[in-house]
Amino acid sequence: MNEQLEFLEQVGSDFWLVEDERDNLKVSYRIKEVIYAGHSTFQHVMILDSYDFGRMLVLDGVVQSTSLDGHIYNEMITHVPMMIHPNPEHVLIVGGGDCGAAREVAKYDCVKKIDMVEIDELVVEACRVHLPTVSGNLSDPRVNFIFADGVEFIKTKRGCYDVIVVDSSDPIGPAMGLFEYGFYRDVHHALKGDGLMVCQSQSPLFHREVMNQTVHNLERLFPIIGVYGATVPTYPGGFWSFSLGSKMYYEIPATMFDKSAKYVNDAILRSCFDLPEFLKVAPDSGGDERLPENAGHCVDSGVVRPNIGI
Numbered sequence: 001m002n003e004q005l006e007f008l009e010q011v012g013s014d015f016w017l018v019e020d021e022r023d024n025l026k027v028s029y030r031i032k033e034v035i036y037a038g039h040s041t042f043q044h045v046m047i048l049d050s051y052d053f054g055r056m057l058v059l060d061g062v063v064q065s066t067s068l069d070g071h072i073y074n075e076m077i078t079h080v081p082m083m084i085h086p087n088p089e090h091v092l093i094v095g096g097g098d099c100g101a102a103r104e105v106a107k108y109d110c111v112k113k114i115d116m117v118e119i120d121e122l123v124v125e126a127c128r129v130h131l132p133t134v135s136g137n138l139s140d141p142r143v144n145f146i147f148a149d150g151v152e153f154i155k156t157k158r159g160c161y162d163v164i165v166v167d168s169s170d171p172i173g174p175a176m177g178l179f180e181y182g183f184y185r186d187v188h189h190a191l192k193g194d195g196l197m198v199c200q201s202q203s204p205l206f207h208r209e210v211m212n213q214t215v216h217n218l219e220r221l222f223p224i225i226g227v228y229g230a231t232v233p234t235y236p237g238g239f240w241s242f243s244l245g246s247k248m249y250y251e252i253p254a255t256m257f258d259k260s261a262k263y264v265n266d267a268i269l270r271s272c273f274d275l276p277e278f279l280k281v282a283p284d285s286g287g288d289e290r291l292p293e294n295a296g297h298c299v300d301s302g303v304v305r306p307n308i309g310i
Contacts, residue, residue, distance in 0.1 A: 006044060007061035019062055021236045036130045040122035047130040055131050057098050065098045066234050067133040074100030075264040076230040077242055081163050081198045082108055083269060084249050088162040094150035096167035097123030099135035106140040107259045114143045121147040151183055157190035164191060166199035181217045188221045196246035204279055205237040218245040228272040
C-alpha cells in the first residue's frame with residue numbers, strides 16, 4: 001500500500017483514519033490531507049490534517065495529539081507537578097515527542113535545564129516542522145534533546161532531577177517498559193531527595209487496570225501519591241488520568257498561576273485531584289473495596305493530602 005495511505009480507509013471520495021481502540025470500539029476521523037508520512041526504526045509516523053481535530057500526530061495508526069486538544073494533555077501533565085514543586089530547576093521529560101510538554105515546562109523561568117529523552121527522533125522532527133500548534137516549533141536553548149530509550153537512560157541517573165514527567169504513548173510497542181515497576185523505581189532513584197514525578201495513566205473508564213497498577217507501583221515507592229484527571233476529547237472516553245508520586249511536596253501554592261495557558265488555571269489546579277465517586281473504589285468490588293490507603297488524593301484548598309484513603 002502507498003505509504004501515504006497506510007492506516008487510512010477510503011469511503012467514497014473521503015479518507016478516514018479508523019483507530020481500533022478495543023474489540024468493541026472503533027474511532028474514526030475524516031481526513032483532509034496527509035501532511036507527512038514515514039517509517040522510523042520503531043514505528044509508522046504520520047501528521048494528518050483532519051476536519052474536526054485539525055492536524056494530528058498518529059503513530060502506528062493511533063492518534064497521539066491534535067491541534068484541537070493537545071494543549072489540554074500537555075498543560076495538565078506539566079503544570080500540576082511544576083506548580084507543586086517550589087523550585088524545579090532540573091526537569092526530565094521521558095517521551096513527549098510532540099514537544100508539547102517541553103514547551104509548557106519552558107514557560108518556567110526557574111528551570112535551568114530540560115532533558116527530553118525520546119526514543120524516536122523522527123517523531124520530534126515531524127512535530128517540530130508539521131505540528132507547530134502543539135510543538136510551538138520548540139527551540140528553547142534549555143531543552144536538551146536526547147534520542148534514546150528512556151527505560152535505559154533513567155537507569156544511569158541518581159538524584160539528578162527535581163521533576164520527572166513521563167509522557168508516554170499507550171503501553172504497547174516502544175512504550176511498554178514505561179509502565180513497569182522497575183522503571184518507576186529507577187525514576188524514584190533519578191529524583192532528588194525532594195523530587196516528584198508524574199505520568200499519564202490512561203483512561204479510568206477503558207484502561208482502569210493500567211491506572212490501578214500505576215497507582216500500586218507508585219504507592220510502593222513514594223510517601224505521597226496523587227491521581228488527577230482532565231477531559232481530553234481525542235482519547236478514548238474523553239476522560240484521562242495522571243498519576244503523581246512525590247517525596248516531599250504536595251501543596252498547590254497560594255500564589256496565582258501566571259503562565260500562558262488555554263486550559264489550566266487556578267481553579268483547575270485546585271480541583272483536578274477531586275475524583276468522581278466511581279474512582280474512589282476498586283472496580284468490580286461492589287462498592288466496598290477501597291483503592292490503596294495513600295492513593296487517594298483529594299484536594300482541599302490546593303493541598304494533596306498524603307496517606308488519606310478515598
